[in-house]
Amino acid sequence: MSKALFENITLIGIGLIGSSIARVVRAKGLADHVTIATRSAETLEQARTLGLGDAYFLSSAEAVANADLVIVSVPVGASEAVAREIGPHLKPGAIVTDVGSTKASVVKQMQPHMPDHVHFIAGHPIAGTEQSGPAAGFAELFDGRWCILTPSPGTDQQAIARLTGFWEACGSKVDQMDPEHHDLVLAIVSHLPHIIAYNIVGTADDLETVTESEVIKYSASGFRDFTRLAASDPVMWRDVCLHNKDAILEMLARFSEDLSSLQRAVRWGDGEQLLDLFTRTRGIRRSIVEAGQDTEAPNFGRNAPKTDVPGAPE
Numbered sequence: 001m002s003k004a005l006f007e008n009i010t011l012i013g014i015g016l017i018g019s020s021i022a023r024v025v026r027a028k029g030l031a032d033h034v035t036i037a038t039r040s041a042e043t044l045e046q047a048r049t050l051g052l053g054d055a056y057f058l059s060s061a062e063a064v065a066n067a068d069l070v071i072v073s074v075p076v077g078a079s080e081a082v083a084r085e086i087g088p089h090l091k092p093g094a095i096v097t098d099v100g101s102t103k104a105s106v107v108k109q110m111q112p113h114m115p116d117h118v119h120f121i122a123g124h125p126i127a128g129t130e131q132s133g134p135a136a137g138f139a140e141l142f143d144g145r146w147c148i149l150t151p152s153p154g155t156d157q158q159a160i161a162r163l164t165g166f167w168e169a170c171g172s173k174v175d176q177m178d179p180e181h182h183d184l185v186l187a188i189v190s191h192l193p194h195i196i197a198y199n200i201v202g203t204a205d206d207l208e209t210v211t212e213s214e215v216i217k218y219s220a221s222g223f224r225d226f227t228r229l230a231a232s233d234p235v236m237w238r239d240v241c242l243h244n245k246d247a248i249l250e251m252l253a254r255f256s257e258d259l260s261s262l263q264r265a266v267r268w269g270d271g272e273q274l275l276d277l278f279t280r281t282r283g284i285r286r287s288i289v290e291a292g293q294d295t296e297a298p299n300f301g302r303n304a305p306k307t308d309v310p311g312a313p314e
């Protein structure tokens with residue numbers, strides 16, 4: 001008997017996340033038929049060479065015609081264009097979801113283009129790496145990771161249950177929250193760390209003209225960890241910043257206040273304040289590790305080739 005949860009799944013966007021979904025769907029037989037659409041002929045050809053699907057389209061509209069589940073995995077700034085294109089071609093009863101790192105903006109962009117006869121449920125697998133493109137994905141990416149769904153009130157419960165079942169079959173644990181709450185939480189745990197990494201690596205790069213090659217030569221593991229995050233896809237992170245502006249600015253304001261306080265402690269030699277903070281944060285890390293929630297990227301150290309050049313003409 002088939003283990004397939006859906007007859008036809010269509011993946012729009014086949015980069016790190018889309019191709020990881022394709023691989024786990026294939027590996028676990030979660031769909032009878034996988035259709036792939038992306039706007040770049042070169043990326044589509046890579047997906048075909050990698051054998052990620054059964055059918056390939058450059059037109060998202062054509063690709064969704066038969067789909068029972070549509071998963072949009074494109075930079076969040078492209079969500080509205082995709083929704084506008086696919087909306088009129090969706091099959092009655094289809095479930096449409098996405099994987100974008102921000103949620104309020106995606107819901108605002110996509111919901112108005114969804115016909116009444118489909119179930120739109122925005123989502124976000126909290127799983128990824130600094131790599132991008134179809135060759136960078138892997139079937140185990142979602143293993144043991146959270147996936148957050150942000151359904152609008154009144155969404156069909158059966159559709160939510162089916163999508164939850166899909167992510168669980170991919171290896172994820174699933175939670176639900178409203179899009180605005182998601183965006184606040186993710187601003188502090190994901191968006192700020194990336195912005196801080198981009199900033200510190202940029203600052204070090206500026207300093208390098210003064211210190212010549214010392215930044216690279218003596219870079220310790222702390223700095224190297226920042227360079228991994230700062231190597232993340234520029235288009236994706238530009239879009240995250242533009243589409244979660246309010247929550248990011250709110251968290252940055254709080255962060256800057258705390259940084260000023262730390263700066264004052266260093267300036268005035270307030271060892272007690274420094275020790276208090278560093279002891280508290282060490283405890284946080286230890287409890288995360290003890291709870292088995294060490295969130296280091298699962299393929300850290302892999303060197304998957306970067307095949308989809310962000311921002312390249314498509």
Ligand SMILES: NC(=O)C1=CN([C@@H]2O[C@H](COP(=O)(O)OP(=O)(O)OC[C@H]3O[C@@H](n4cnc5c(N)ncnc54)[C@H](O)[C@@H]3O)[C@@H](O)[C@H]2O)C=CC1
Nearest residue numbers: 013014015016017039074075076078100101128129132133
């Ligand atoms: N990279 C990560 O670690 C994670 C990313 N996400 C989210 O997943 C989404 C996809 O990210 P990745 O797979 O990492 O990006 P990626 O850059 O690897 O892939 C994006 C894909 O979308 C395609 N694309 C771009 N605009 C399109 C359009 N208008 N129509 C059709 N296809 C289009 C590109 O050709 C590419 O195949 C983003 O919204 C991101 O915020 C979510 C969790 C983790």
Ligand SMILES: O=C(O)C(=O)Cc1ccc(O)cc1
Nearest residue numbers: 101125126127128129130297
């Ligand atoms: O590579 C890392 O450390 C990440 O943090 C991956 C990641 C990036 C964006 C997301 O929305 C979710 C996960």
